[in-house]
Amino acid sequence: CKTIGNIVKNSCRQWGCRNGDNTSHTLSPQLASLGAWIVIMTAQAVTTFQAFKATLKRDLLIAYKRKNDMVNPFMFFLIVASLFPIGISPDPDRLAEIASGVLWISALLASLLAMDNLFRSDYEDGSLEQLLLSPHPLYFLVLAKNISHWLVSGLPVALVSPLVAYMLNLPGESYFTLFITLLIGTPVLSLLGSIGVALTVGLGSRGLILAVITLPMSVPVLIAGTLTVQQTLNGASLAGYLAILAAMLFAAV
Numbered sequence: 411c412k413t414i415g416n417i418v419k420n421s422c423r424q425w426g427c428r429n430g431d432n433t434s435h436t437l438s439p440q441l442a443s444l445g446a447w448i449v450i451m452t453a454q455a456v457t458t459f460q461a462f463k464a465t466l467k468r469d470l471l472i473a474y475k476r477k478n479d480m481v482n483p484f485m486f487f488l489i490v491a492s493l494f495p496i497g498i499s500p501d502p503d504r505l506a507e508i509a510s511g512v513l514w515i516s517a518l519l520a521s522l523l524a525m526d527n528l529f530r531s532d533y534e535d536g537s538l539e540q541l542l543l544s545p546h547p548l549y550f551l552v553l554a555k556n557i558s559h560w561l562v563s564g565l566p567v568a569l570v571s572p573l574v575a576y577m578l579n580l581p582g583e584s585y586f587t588l589f590i591t592l593l594i595g596t597p598v599l600s601l602l603g604s605i606g607v608a609l610t611v612g613l614g615s616r617g618l619i620l621a622v623i624t625l626p627m628s629v630p631v632l633i634a635g636t637l638t639v640q641q642t643l644n645g646a647s648l649a650g651y652l653a654i655l656a657a658m659l660f661a662a663v
Contacts, residue, residue, distance in 0.1 A: 469558035564596030
């Protein structure tokens with residue numbers, strides 16, 4: 411009860427009440443969602459699937475309230491991809507050669523930028539402790555948080571990638587392959603990044619350490635995704651490369 415009280419106290423200080431008055435008894439929708447989530451996490455009669463859905467819904471609601479966390483990775487992806495033609499060469503043939511690598515590197519850096527928000531707020535308000543104390547398997551609760559994180563930061567990048575590929579003069583036959591590889595690869599980046607976030611969540615300044623832990627694990631995904639798009643341009647079969655990406659996703663989950 412003491413832990414739950416601290417969570418509500420910290421959350422009220424962070425989100426406040428709907429009318430902006432800390433003395434009001436009308437809770438904001440975000441704080442009400444947190445309270446409902448705590449009840450579900452501590453209830454013995456609730457199934458694991460219901461706890462999974464409650465965690466996913468709560469994280470999506472928090473992401474919707476913090477629109478900066480949604481927009482920043484997306485805009486970072488666009489900015490990085492747009493700077494490569496300026497720094498390397500605006501020649502269309504040259505851009506077509508490096509477009510797949512540029513897009514995958516931009517997606518990797520955007521994923522790394524969004525990683526810091528995965529467990530930070532939960533650690534600060536104490537709700538991360540409720541995940542550990544919950545009677546439900548921790549694996550499914552953490553998986554729900556990772557899915558929510560990918561829906562907010564990874565999926566928009568995959569959806570907008572064909573438009574950026576057109577800007578970089580990538581041949582049209584590679585657009586669908588690029589979209590599929592990012593659709594499979596960005597969840598892997600999120601899942602691998604969550605390992606580094608979990609190891610560094612208690613540190614005050616963890617940006618560099620998080621990059622050192624996460625980037626080496628992400629290199630195989632980067633190579634596989636880039637080669638898959640390149641093989642489309644060469645007319646080769648993509649079954650093997652897509653199978654490798656799918657195996658990476660399976661192993662990461």
